[in-house]
Amino acid sequence: MKLTCFILLLFLLATPAFSQRKKSSPKPKPTIAHADSLFLAGNLKDAIPVFDAVLKDPSITKDARAWFRSARAYSSANDLNKSVISLDSAITKGFVNYKLMDSDAALANLRKDSRYEALRERALNFAYPCRTLPEAKQFDFWLGEWDVHPTANMSALAGYNKITRAAEGCLIVESWTSAGPHSGMSLNYYDPATRLWNQKWVGSGQDIQEFTDGVYADNMMRFKFVGRNPDGTTFQGRLTFTNMNGKVRQHSERTNDNGSTWQTIYDFTYVRKAAGEMP
Numbered sequence: 248m249k250l251t252c253f254i255l256l257l258f259l260l261a262t263p264a265f266s267q268r269k270k271s272s273p274k275p276k277p278t279i280a281h282a283d284s285l286f287l288a289g290n291l292k293d294a295i296p297v298f299d300a301v302l303k304d305p306s307i308t309k310d311a312r313a314w315f316r317s318a319r320a321y322s323s324a325n326d327l328n329k330s331v332i333s334l335d336s337a338i339t340k341g342f343v344n345y346k347l348m349d350s351d352a353a354l355a356n357l358r359k360d361s362r363y364e365a366l367r368e369r370a371l372n373f374a375y376p377c378r379t380l381p382e383a384k385q386f387d388f389w390l391g392e393w394d395v396h397p398t399a400n401m402s403a404l405a406g407y408n409k410i411t412r413a414a415e416g417c418l419i420v421e422s423w424t425s426a427g428p429h430s431g432m433s434l435n436y437y438d439p440a441t442r443l444w445n446q447k448w449v450g451s452g453q454d455i456q457e458f459t460d461g462v463y464a465d466n467m468m469r470f471k472f473v474g475r476n477p478d479g480t481t482f483q484g485r486l487t488f489t490n491m492n493g494k495v496r497q498h499s500e501r502t503n504d505n506g507s508t509w510q511t512i513y514d515f516t517y518v519r520k521a522a523g524e525m526p
Contacts, residue, residue: 277301279313286316291324311342319353330357334366343374375415376439383437385463386419386444388490393517398496405515423450435461446470446486458486466490474501474512484512494518 277300285294298317301307314337321330334348334357345367348354357363377383390412395405406425413420419435431450438445444461448454458470468488473481482501489496495517500509 277304279307279310279316282320283316286320286323291320295320295324295326309340311337311340314340315342318357319351322354322357325356327357327360327362330354331360331362331366335369338366338369338373341373343370345370345374375417377414377416377437380437380439382439382442382463383416385437386435386468386488389419389468389488389495389517392520393495394520395497395515395517398498398514398516401516401518407520408517421448444468444470485509 277297279298279301282294282297282301285291285297295317298313298320302313302317307313314333318330318333318337321327321333334342334354348367348370349358372379389410391410393408393410395408397403397405404426406423406427408424409422411420411422412418417436421431421433421435423431423433429451431448431452431454433446433448435444435446437443443459444463446458446461448456448458456472456474458472461468461470463469466489468490470486472484472486474484475481482503483506484499484501487496487498487500489498497513497515497517499512499514501512502509
Protein backbone atom coordinates (compact mmCIF):
# COMPACT_ATOMS: atom_id res chain seq x y z
CA MET A 248 0.00 0.00 0.00
CA LYS A 249 2.76 2.39 0.91
CA LEU A 250 4.57 1.54 -2.32
CA THR A 251 1.42 2.26 -4.33
CA CYS A 252 0.95 5.65 -2.66
CA PHE A 253 4.55 6.55 -3.30
CA ILE A 254 4.27 5.73 -7.01
CA LEU A 255 1.06 7.73 -7.25
CA LEU A 256 2.73 10.73 -5.63
CA LEU A 257 5.60 10.56 -8.12
CA PHE A 258 3.08 10.47 -10.97
CA LEU A 259 1.23 13.49 -9.69
CA LEU A 260 4.42 15.48 -9.21
CA ALA A 261 5.39 14.75 -12.78
CA THR A 262 2.20 16.24 -14.16
CA PRO A 263 1.98 19.99 -15.13
CA ALA A 264 -0.43 20.60 -12.24
CA PHE A 265 2.21 19.73 -9.68
CA SER A 266 5.52 20.27 -11.42
CA GLN A 267 7.12 23.69 -11.46
CA ARG A 268 5.69 25.59 -14.36
CA LYS A 269 8.16 26.99 -16.83
CA LYS A 270 8.28 30.72 -17.02
CA SER A 271 6.87 32.16 -20.19
CA SER A 272 9.53 33.29 -22.70
CA PRO A 273 10.21 37.04 -22.64
CA LYS A 274 8.83 39.06 -25.51
CA PRO A 275 11.41 39.80 -28.20
CA LYS A 276 13.10 43.17 -27.88
CA PRO A 277 11.62 45.73 -30.31
CA THR A 278 13.98 46.69 -33.11
CA ILE A 279 14.16 49.31 -35.82
CA ALA A 280 14.10 46.53 -38.41
CA HIS A 281 10.79 45.25 -37.01
CA ALA A 282 9.31 48.75 -36.92
CA ASP A 283 10.47 49.37 -40.50
CA SER A 284 8.97 46.10 -41.72
CA LEU A 285 5.60 47.01 -40.21
CA PHE A 286 5.80 50.52 -41.66
CA LEU A 287 6.71 49.29 -45.14
CA ALA A 288 3.81 46.86 -44.97
CA GLY A 289 1.50 49.82 -44.34
CA ASN A 290 0.72 48.66 -40.81
CA LEU A 291 1.00 52.05 -39.10
CA LYS A 292 -1.15 50.99 -36.16
CA ASP A 293 1.47 48.44 -35.08
CA ALA A 294 4.56 50.19 -36.44
CA ILE A 295 4.24 53.38 -34.39
CA PRO A 296 4.20 51.65 -30.96
CA VAL A 297 7.30 49.69 -31.97
CA PHE A 298 9.08 52.90 -33.01
CA ASP A 299 8.08 54.44 -29.67
CA ALA A 300 9.40 51.43 -27.75
CA VAL A 301 12.66 51.35 -29.70
CA LEU A 302 13.33 55.02 -29.07
CA LYS A 303 13.13 54.46 -25.31
CA ASP A 304 16.16 52.19 -25.54
CA PRO A 305 19.24 54.18 -24.38
CA SER A 306 21.33 52.55 -27.10
CA ILE A 307 18.92 53.78 -29.79
CA THR A 308 17.64 57.12 -28.50
CA LYS A 309 20.74 58.92 -29.82
CA ASP A 310 20.31 57.45 -33.30
CA ALA A 311 19.23 60.28 -35.62
CA ARG A 312 18.07 57.83 -38.29
CA ALA A 313 15.72 56.10 -35.87
CA TRP A 314 14.09 59.42 -34.99
CA PHE A 315 13.80 60.28 -38.69
CA ARG A 316 12.02 56.98 -39.36
CA SER A 317 9.67 57.70 -36.49
CA ALA A 318 8.90 61.11 -38.03
CA ARG A 319 8.06 59.39 -41.32
CA ALA A 320 5.66 57.02 -39.61
CA TYR A 321 3.87 59.77 -37.70
CA SER A 322 3.64 61.91 -40.81
CA SER A 323 2.10 59.01 -42.73
CA ALA A 324 -0.43 58.62 -39.91
CA ASN A 325 -1.06 62.38 -40.12
CA ASP A 326 -0.03 62.86 -36.48
CA LEU A 327 1.91 66.01 -37.30
CA ASN A 328 2.67 67.12 -33.75
CA LYS A 329 4.51 63.90 -33.03
CA SER A 330 6.11 63.94 -36.47
CA VAL A 331 7.50 67.41 -35.74
CA ILE A 332 8.84 66.24 -32.37
CA SER A 333 10.53 63.21 -33.93
CA LEU A 334 12.05 65.17 -36.82
CA ASP A 335 13.26 67.86 -34.44
CA SER A 336 14.95 65.15 -32.36
CA ALA A 337 16.49 63.64 -35.50
CA ILE A 338 18.02 66.99 -36.50
CA THR A 339 19.23 67.68 -32.96
CA LYS A 340 21.00 64.31 -33.00
CA GLY A 341 22.69 64.97 -36.33
CA PHE A 342 20.27 64.32 -39.18
CA VAL A 343 21.14 66.89 -41.90
CA ASN A 344 19.78 65.42 -45.13
CA TYR A 345 17.35 68.21 -45.98
CA LYS A 346 17.14 66.91 -49.56
CA LEU A 347 15.66 63.66 -48.30
CA MET A 348 13.27 65.65 -46.13
CA ASP A 349 12.12 67.45 -49.27
CA SER A 350 11.63 64.30 -51.35
CA ASP A 351 10.54 61.52 -48.98
CA ALA A 352 6.96 60.59 -49.83
CA ALA A 353 6.25 59.61 -46.22
CA LEU A 354 6.82 63.22 -45.13
CA ALA A 355 4.29 64.66 -47.60
CA ASN A 356 1.82 65.51 -44.84
CA LEU A 357 4.49 67.16 -42.71
CA ARG A 358 5.72 69.31 -45.59
CA LYS A 359 2.29 70.95 -45.68
CA ASP A 360 2.66 72.00 -42.04
CA SER A 361 3.82 75.55 -41.29
CA ARG A 362 6.53 74.21 -38.96
CA TYR A 363 8.29 72.26 -41.67
CA GLU A 364 10.31 75.17 -43.12
CA ALA A 365 11.91 75.94 -39.74
CA LEU A 366 12.91 72.29 -39.38
CA ARG A 367 14.34 72.28 -42.88
CA GLU A 368 16.33 75.43 -42.18
CA ARG A 369 17.81 73.82 -39.07
CA ALA A 370 18.89 70.77 -41.06
CA LEU A 371 20.33 73.01 -43.78
CA ASN A 372 22.35 75.02 -41.28
CA PHE A 373 23.69 71.87 -39.64
CA ALA A 374 24.64 70.49 -43.07
CA TYR A 375 26.38 73.74 -44.07
CA PRO A 376 27.71 75.34 -40.85
CA CYS A 377 29.50 78.14 -42.71
CA ARG A 378 26.12 79.63 -43.63
CA THR A 379 25.72 80.82 -40.04
CA LEU A 380 29.29 80.79 -38.68
CA PRO A 381 30.23 84.46 -38.16
CA GLU A 382 33.97 83.81 -38.57
CA ALA A 383 33.40 82.21 -41.97
CA LYS A 384 32.01 85.56 -43.19
CA GLN A 385 34.95 87.72 -42.08
CA PHE A 386 36.50 87.75 -45.55
CA ASP A 387 33.25 88.53 -47.37
CA PHE A 388 34.37 92.12 -47.95
CA TRP A 389 36.69 90.72 -50.64
CA LEU A 390 33.83 89.11 -52.58
CA GLY A 391 33.01 90.61 -55.95
CA GLU A 392 34.53 91.56 -59.29
CA TRP A 393 37.34 94.10 -59.22
CA ASP A 394 39.66 96.28 -61.26
CA VAL A 395 43.02 96.10 -59.50
CA HIS A 396 45.43 99.05 -59.58
CA PRO A 397 48.87 99.74 -58.13
CA THR A 398 48.08 101.79 -55.03
CA ALA A 399 50.79 104.31 -55.93
CA ASN A 400 49.38 104.80 -59.46
CA MET A 401 45.63 104.36 -59.61
CA SER A 402 45.53 105.31 -63.30
CA ALA A 403 47.44 102.14 -64.17
CA LEU A 404 45.80 98.71 -64.31
CA ALA A 405 47.45 95.69 -62.68
CA GLY A 406 44.69 93.24 -63.57
CA TYR A 407 41.26 91.90 -62.73
CA ASN A 408 40.11 89.73 -59.86
CA LYS A 409 36.92 87.78 -59.29
CA ILE A 410 36.24 86.56 -55.76
CA THR A 411 33.40 84.10 -55.19
CA ARG A 412 32.02 81.80 -52.51
CA ALA A 413 32.08 78.02 -52.89
CA ALA A 414 31.39 74.92 -50.80
CA GLU A 415 28.25 76.49 -49.33
CA GLY A 416 30.15 79.43 -47.87
CA CYS A 417 33.07 77.46 -46.43
CA LEU A 418 35.44 78.47 -49.23
CA ILE A 419 36.36 81.71 -50.97
CA VAL A 420 37.84 81.32 -54.45
CA GLU A 421 40.04 83.94 -56.11
CA SER A 422 40.39 84.01 -59.92
CA TRP A 423 43.11 86.47 -60.90
CA THR A 424 43.91 87.73 -64.41
CA SER A 425 46.82 90.13 -64.65
CA ALA A 426 47.18 92.90 -67.23
CA GLY A 427 50.27 90.97 -68.33
CA PRO A 428 50.60 87.31 -69.29
CA HIS A 429 49.83 85.60 -65.98
CA SER A 430 46.83 84.35 -64.07
CA GLY A 431 46.23 82.39 -60.91
CA MET A 432 43.79 81.18 -58.31
CA SER A 433 43.66 80.93 -54.55
CA LEU A 434 41.52 79.00 -52.08
CA ASN A 435 40.71 80.76 -48.82
CA TYR A 436 39.02 79.20 -45.81
CA TYR A 437 38.44 79.55 -42.10
CA ASP A 438 39.62 76.56 -40.07
CA PRO A 439 37.35 76.10 -37.02
CA ALA A 440 39.94 73.82 -35.38
CA THR A 441 42.60 76.55 -35.28
CA ARG A 442 40.21 79.54 -35.55
CA LEU A 443 42.50 80.96 -38.22
CA TRP A 444 42.22 81.70 -41.94
CA ASN A 445 44.41 80.12 -44.62
CA GLN A 446 45.09 80.85 -48.27
CA LYS A 447 46.61 78.57 -50.90
CA TRP A 448 47.77 80.38 -54.04
CA VAL A 449 48.79 78.75 -57.35
CA GLY A 450 49.85 80.94 -60.28
CA SER A 451 50.39 80.25 -63.97
CA GLY A 452 54.09 81.04 -63.54
CA GLN A 453 54.28 77.97 -61.28
CA ASP A 454 54.41 80.28 -58.29
CA ILE A 455 52.91 78.48 -55.31
CA GLN A 456 52.47 80.10 -51.92
CA GLU A 457 50.70 79.31 -48.68
CA PHE A 458 49.47 82.09 -46.40
CA THR A 459 48.65 81.04 -42.87
CA ASP A 460 47.55 82.26 -39.44
CA GLY A 461 45.01 84.66 -40.94
CA VAL A 462 43.28 86.88 -38.40
CA TYR A 463 40.62 89.51 -39.07
CA ALA A 464 40.72 92.55 -36.81
CA ASP A 465 40.42 96.32 -37.22
CA ASN A 466 38.96 95.90 -40.74
CA MET A 467 42.06 93.98 -41.86
CA MET A 468 42.71 90.35 -42.71
CA ARG A 469 46.35 89.63 -41.89
CA PHE A 470 48.22 86.54 -43.09
CA LYS A 471 51.75 85.33 -42.50
CA PHE A 472 53.89 83.49 -45.03
CA VAL A 473 57.38 82.19 -45.67
CA GLY A 474 58.74 83.34 -49.03
CA ARG A 475 61.63 81.97 -51.04
CA ASN A 476 64.40 84.00 -52.67
CA PRO A 477 65.84 83.06 -56.09
CA ASP A 478 68.89 81.56 -54.39
CA GLY A 479 66.70 79.24 -52.31
CA THR A 480 66.95 81.11 -49.02
CA THR A 481 63.75 82.08 -47.23
CA PHE A 482 62.28 85.20 -45.71
CA GLN A 483 59.32 86.05 -43.49
CA GLY A 484 56.38 87.85 -45.04
CA ARG A 485 52.95 89.25 -44.28
CA LEU A 486 49.94 89.81 -46.52
CA THR A 487 47.25 92.26 -45.46
CA PHE A 488 43.80 92.86 -46.97
CA THR A 489 42.19 96.09 -45.74
CA ASN A 490 38.44 96.63 -45.96
CA MET A 491 37.99 100.23 -47.12
CA ASN A 492 34.18 100.35 -47.50
CA GLY A 493 33.82 99.52 -51.17
CA LYS A 494 37.52 99.22 -51.95
CA VAL A 495 40.14 96.73 -50.80
CA ARG A 496 43.86 97.23 -50.36
CA GLN A 497 46.11 94.16 -50.76
CA HIS A 498 49.60 94.75 -49.40
CA SER A 499 52.40 92.18 -49.44
CA GLU A 500 55.56 92.82 -47.41
CA ARG A 501 58.78 91.06 -46.40
CA THR A 502 61.34 91.40 -43.64
CA ASN A 503 64.98 90.43 -43.56
CA ASP A 504 65.55 91.32 -39.90
CA ASN A 505 62.84 89.39 -38.05
CA GLY A 506 60.28 92.14 -38.35
CA SER A 507 62.32 95.19 -37.37
CA THR A 508 61.79 96.64 -40.84
CA TRP A 509 59.48 95.76 -43.71
CA GLN A 510 59.73 96.25 -47.48
CA THR A 511 56.81 96.24 -49.90
CA ILE A 512 56.62 93.40 -52.41
CA TYR A 513 53.44 94.72 -54.03
CA ASP A 514 50.64 97.07 -53.05
CA PHE A 515 47.29 96.94 -54.87
CA THR A 516 43.98 98.74 -54.51
CA TYR A 517 40.78 97.04 -55.66
CA VAL A 518 37.95 99.07 -57.19
CA ARG A 519 34.64 97.26 -57.56
CA LYS A 520 33.50 96.78 -61.15
CA ALA A 521 30.01 97.37 -62.44
CA ALA A 522 28.07 94.21 -63.31
CA GLY A 523 29.22 92.51 -66.49
CA GLU A 524 32.52 94.35 -66.87
CA MET A 525 34.91 91.44 -66.26
CA PRO A 526 36.95 90.68 -69.41
